[in-house]
Amino acid sequence: MKPAEVKIQNIEKSYEGVKALYNISLDIQPGELFGFIGPDGAGKTTLFRIMASLLLPDAGKITVSGLDVVANYKELRHILGYMPGRFSLYPDLSVEENLRFFAGVHGTTIKQNYDLIKDIYQQIEPFKNRPAGKLSGGMKQKLALSCALIHKPALLLLDEPTTGVDAVSRQEFWNMLKHLKKEGITIVVSTPYMDEASLCDKVALMQKGQIMDIEKPAVIVEKFGYQLLSIKSNRMFALLHDLQQFEHSLSAYRFGDSIHYIPESPIKDFNILSYKLAERGHSEIVIKETQAVVEDCFILLMQQSEKAHGINS
Amino acid sequence: MKGFIIKEFMHIFRDRRTMLILFGMPIIQILLFGYAITNEINNAQIAILDHSNDQSTREITQKILSSGYFALNTKLNSAEEIEKVFREGKIKEAIVFESDFDKKLRNAPPASLQLITDASDPNTANLLSNYTQAIALDYQKQLTAAMPAPARLNIQSTMQYNPELKGVFMFVPGTITILLMLISAMMTSISIAREKETGTMEVLLVSPLKPFHIIVGKVIPYILLSFINALIILVLAATVFGMPFQGSLLLLLLESILFIVMALSMGILISTVSNSQQTAMLLSMFALMLPTILLSGFIFPIENMPFPLQIFSHIMPSKWFIIIIKNIMLKGLGIAYVWKETLILVAMTFFFIGLSVKKFNIRLG
Structure with missing residues (x-):
């Protein structure tokens, strides 16, 4: 057949x-x-x-x-x-x-x-x-x-x-x-x-x-189009909250044992970000640039469609 | 289709509860109805208050007690005691002979005999009173037989088809009907509802099986098992209760198969409207069992029902089946006498099969 x-x-x-x-x-x-x-x-x-x-x-x-x-x-x-x-x-x-x-x-x-x-x-x-x-x-x-x-x-x-x-x-x-x-x-x-x-x-x-x-x-992963940072610190729960509050934050969410952070525009110098986090009481900060996977794309798409709906209604 | 039938048998034989209901219940039910639930009178407890204690009263008492229907509980000495023994619930009936009973009976009739029955159970009270009267009148007849009376009415009644007025004759047809209805309708409706509940129906629907195949595959095992059940009941009725077999056994079995198929098609209809085993069970209980017991004429005579209920009883398939069984088993009548009832059952069967095939959903929801 x-x-x-x-x-x-x-x-x-x-x-x-x-x-x-x-x-x-x-x-x-x-x-x-x-x-x-x-x-x-x-x-x-x-x-x-x-x-x-x-x-x-x-x-x-x-x-x-x-x-x-x-x-x-x-x-x-x-x-x-x-x-x-x-x-x-x-x-x-x-x-x-x-x-x-x-x-x-x-x-x-x-x-x-x-x-x-x-x-x-x-x-x-x-x-x-x-x-x-x-x-x-x-x-x-x-x-x-x-x-x-x-x-x-x-x-x-x-x-x-x-x-x-x-x-x-x-x-x-x-x-x-x-x-x-x-x-x-x-x-x-x-x-x-x-x-x-x-x-x-x-x-x-x-x-x-x-x-x-x-x-x-x-292709979905290729289309992601943003810089994606994987961040860890000693206070993971507060870290998620703090990253979401940053003024240039597009998105921050838990991903496995780290937080995935998408800034509005690519950050070249991680030290500034690291310094800002230390200011808020974080230590043992690890920042790495990482490759987006489908889940990252999904979450981003979901947020965008929610935002679009929010404007509509 | 063959695979479907085999599968269905496996479900039945592997579930101990199903097996118990299928084969344990008929035996228990028939024994229960035959022995425990009976409206025959056996050794009813009575009290006797004899004010004369002469030859006639002793002879009548003797006759009553030797009939097998009555057993003497107490002999009373005064009228005040009657109330007391009734209250204690010891007796069902009290018999009071007036004083100088024998003398009055022979020389200045009538002599009076008072019967007091406990009518909190009206049927039994009626029966007891009738039986006692019959025995007393019989005694009178013996007495007067010798001497010519001016005008005498001689009533000879014969209890046709069931001379001993055995309740079993009444209950066996009813029990067969109930059991076949219960097993056929309830078991099929539950087994189809189970497929819906566990989600296997979803897979069956997506397969190339047609609704007709699914229904026939479900039904054939239960036709066989119900038929075996009918045989068990009939054998029990004949051997344990001495139920007579006047008519053709073949005709009876064919009629049973017809009724089984009818009940099965009702079961399928029920399953098309219920999505869980519980709904299926409750629906078959209330929609089939209760009307079968109450409106089929099995326990309560249809002639005594209010007119609307009489009409309603006509659409009870069980009513027609009970008539058929009684006619065949007790009266020994052939198809010539039950063709009308048979035709009604055939029509009902086609109606229900047609309706359930039509209502059987080829999709979900």
């Missing part, structure tokens, strides 16, 4: 008057590993459900390989692999029984497409007689992915597959997706973890039902 192409045009959706998606439009190329990045409540799951033909949009249109998700939902469901955000397998059935059931539902057998899931399924095969409900989080995820893949879909929709999974399993999961991409499956993933953005071919940054930017992760 050819990898699917997804065209999303002007999708709108609200729940009981509350707008969940504002005019979403984008294209996903065949064979792409596409990521929707955004915090909880950004509208990722709603968009995924519309793509999966589980929800009707209020306005707009989505086609998957030319199939309309509303009108041609029956044909669409044959070429779709979908993994919902929460664990959606039968906890009382064993690993193997779950896989066999979902293969049967799609009119295929485990044998027929074993090649496709081999790498993933082999890791959980030692536990194939264990009830799915008693697997660890990472293993559940692998089983769910195997079940979503067993019929060799042209489009694989993974709604927050790595949420609540430990760091090692997350890494493994992304490696598996990279392998799958080679099999010719278009993969659409959503995640709240910004660090996973760089693992996608292309990402859409989502916030409050809107898409702020759609780019290759590298």
Whole structure:
């Protein structure tokens, strides 16, 4: 089967008057590993459900390989692999029984497409007689992915597959997706973890039902366009507050174990900044210039759109 | 579809609670209804106040006590004691013979016999009073049989189909109905609601399965299990309670399958409107169980209900099924006599299946 192409045009959706998606439009190329990045409540799951033909949009249109998700939902469901955000397998059935059931539902057998899931399924095969409900989080995820893949879909929709999974399993999961991409499956993933953005071919940054930017992760980082400083001191909490209060501060936020600080214009001499901080009682000050990552871009975009909204309303 | 049915059986067999409800409940229910909840009279406690203590009163007392319906609790000596024993709750009925009973009976009739019953339970009181009267009148008949009377009305009543007035005959059809309804409707509605609750329905919907496949896959295991249940109940009814089997067993089983399918389609309908197992359970309890028990004529005769409720009882599928079972089991009637009721059930089945396939949501929400 050819990898699917997804065209999303002007999708709108609200729940009981509350707008969940504002005019979403984008294209996903065949064979792409596409990521929707955004915090909880950004509208990722709603968009995924519309793509999966589980929800009707209020306005707009989505086609998957030319199939309309509303009108041609029956044909669409044959070429779709979908993994919902929460664990959606039968906890009382064993690993193997779950896989066999979902293969049967799609009119295929485990044998027929074993090649496709081999790498993933082999890791959980030692536990194939264990009830799915008693697997660890990472293993559940692998089983769910195997079940979503067993019929060799042209489009694989993974709604927050790595949420609540430990760091090692997350890494493994992304490696598996990279392998799958080679099999010719278009993969659409959503995640709240910004660090996973760089693992996608292309990402859409989502916030409050809107898409702020759609780019290759590298381009998003390139477009950052500001000087970014990573700062540490002995009083981290006060440091964040003080940096936010500086008159030339564009943004300051916690990032890992340091504070990321974006000045309005590039600072050449860090000593002045260091001196200003010492004046406010900080010591052990470390200032380093650093490379922006997707999370920095996301936070900046979020602040800009909030400011824009503030002016509008 | 085959995989779906196998999966459904696995869910049932792996859940101990489901198994217990499926197979433990029918047995417990039928035994409960058969033994504990009965309106037959056995060894009702009575007190006797005999002012004459002569041949006739002794003979009548003897007749009453040997009938098996009554047991002598106390012999009283004065009318004041009657109130007392009733208050103590020891007895259900007191029988008072007037003085010179025998003499009056033979020479100057009528002789009076007073029956006082505890009518806080009106049904039992009525039954007790009727039984005692029947025994006393029977005694009178024996006495007068010898001498020719001017005009005598001889009433011969026969209790057709259930000569011993056994309550079991009444309860078995009702219990089969309730159990099939409960297991079929409640279990399917809960099992579909469970898929919605755990999110597996989301995955099933996105698959190429059609609503019809999902419904049939859900229903077939429960048809089989409910059918086995019906058999268990019938075997218990026949062996433990001596329920007669007058009619065709095949017809009875076919009618049972029809009723099971009907109940299952109601269960599916319930599941289409409930999103959690709890809602599904409560809905089946209130929408199906209570009307089945109260309005099907199982416990309360439909003829005695207010007119609006009588009308309402017509749309209770269980009412028709109870009529069918009774006609087949007790009266031994064939399809020629139950085709109307059968047709009603068939129509209801199609109605509910059609409605649930239509209401079954191909999307979320």
